[in-house]
Amino acid sequence: MRENARTEAVEFFWYDCSHSQALEQPLRAWAEKHRADVVLRRVPAIWQGSPDEGVQRAHARLYYTLERLGLVERLQTSAFRSIHTEHADLNTEAAATDWAVRQGVDAVRFGAAYRSAEVGQSVDDAAAQFVRYGINELPTVVVQGEYRTSPTKAGGVEGMPEVLDYLVQREQLQKG
Numbered sequence: 001m002r003e004n005a006r007t008e009a010v011e012f013f014w015y016d017c018s019h020s021q022a023l024e025q026p027l028r029a030w031a032e033k034h035r036a037d038v039v040l041r042r043v044p045a046i047w048q049g050s051p052d053e054g055v056q057r058a059h060a061r062l063y064y065t066l067e068r069l070g071l072v073e074r075l076q077t078s079a080f081r082s083i084h085t086e087h088a089d090l091n092t093e094a095a096a097t098d099w100a101v102r103q104g105v106d107a108v109r110f111g112a113a114y115r116s117a118e119v120g121q122s123v124d125d126a127a128a129q130f131v132r133y134g135i136n137e138l139p140t141v142v143v144q145g146e147y148r149t150s151p152t153k154a155g156g157v158e159g160m161p162e163v164l165d166y167l168v169q170r171e172q173l174q175k176g
Contacts, residue, residue, distance in 0.1 A: 006039045007171050009164065012130060013139045014045040015059040015090070016052070020139045021080040022157040027141070028076075030161040038168055042072070045138050046127040057123055058091040059083075061114060064122040065096070068113040075103055143167040 011027060013020035031040040044060035047053060062079065066072045082088040082099060090096045093114050100110040113119060133142055137150040139157070141164060149163040 005175070006037055007144050007168050008039050008041060009168070010041045010043055010129075010133070010142045010145075011139055012043050012045050012133070012135045012142070014056060015062070015079055015083050016055060017045070017138045018084065019151050019157050020045075021084055023139045023160060024077055024080055026158070026161050027139075030164055034168065037172065043126050043129050044123075045135065046123070046130050048127055048131065055091050057127075058096070060123045060126050061119060062090055062096050064119045064126075065100075065110060065114045067122075068116065068119055069105065069109060071105065075100075075105075078103055144171045147171065 009031070011023075013023070015021075027040070031038065042063070044056065044063045046056045046060055050056070063072070066075050066079070079090070079099075083090060088095070088099060090099050093111065096114065097107055097110050101107050133140075133145075133148075137152055139160075140148055140150040141160065142148045143164065147167040147170065149160050149167065151157045151160065154160045154163040
């Protein structure tokens with residue numbers, strides 16, 4: 001790996017998880033502070049076989065649709081707020097499209113992205129990554145595929161950015 005290569009941090013989250021919602025703003029600020037040396041990648045959580053798998057897949061489809069349209073930064077907080085504060089059910093294409101239109105997104109563009117093979121593949125990939133990384137708590141952030149933190153390990157969501165600073169520093173020292 002090149003000396004100036006950026007460190008990858010992968011956040012596993014779920015729109016319906018209050019801890020994931022609580023981490024959104026601190027993680028965004030953390031990623032901004034580290035934008036020169038860290039790339040943040042987000043993966044929606046899908047616990048295969050769980051009672052919530054259908055909802056998780058629907059939320060993953062919403063996330064990847066927003067990503068495909070370049071709207072994650074603008075609408076991620078709104079998605080969390082709609083689900084937690086307004087109790088919006090964004091589990092179908094129609095409901096997600098109605099929500100997106102209220103956010104100023106073109107319905108035709110949103111629908112095309114939502115139904116795209118690429119978004120469908122991303123949802124399937126998210127489920128596989130969830131298993132491959134052995135995620136058992138949300139949110140979890142994995143640094144360079146090796147180090148991880150979560151609310152339990154960090155003493156709460158508020159402690160996660162500080163732990164991430166430590167993990168990134170540790171990884172970068174190992175790179176030399």
